């Protein structure tokens with residue numbers, strides 16, 4: 001923790017000295033894309049994409065879970081997605097899962113979440129949760145990712161944007177062990193390297 005505090009304490013010096021690229025290269029109100037991914041500390045969207053400040057809107061949840069849309073139900077996820085699409089006008093939304101995901105492992109082996117009942121209930125909100133195949137880590141993670149994409153498509157603004165051709169969805173799967181990123185191809189139901 002101390003190294004994090006030390007960096008934060010001196011960060012402004014690096015900014016003023018031009019040693020950190022923290023000044024948005026373009027209008028910060030017009031990010032390139034929204035990146036929805038897991039809260040896992042091994043997944044760093046700006047490292048994976050090379051995005052600079054101002055280029056990505058991030059939404060991070062345990063297991064990159066997107067709750068099913070329900071009219072009248074307020075969730076932080078729905079509010080963040082709505083703001084990104086309606087106000088910021090993002091045209092691309094990436095949902096990124098990853099290998100060795102604790103949430104996905106908890107889905108396959110629920111006993112691992114005995115001491116985290118809130119997390120377990122949160123994960124159960126995903127209506128396809130119980131359909132997770134008890135297969136390998138990668139297969140379970142990818143199936144979980146596809147389920148999140150299916151739910152995201154049902155958000156009204158997302159559905160309208162997709163129908164009008166104003167919005168594109170991308171399903172990415174990140175291998176934390178190798179850095180390889182694969183892209184979901186809905187037409188074949190397969191993942192291929194970007």
Ligand SMILES: [Zn+2]
Pocket residue numbers: 038039040062063064098100101102103104
């Ligand atoms: Zn994860």
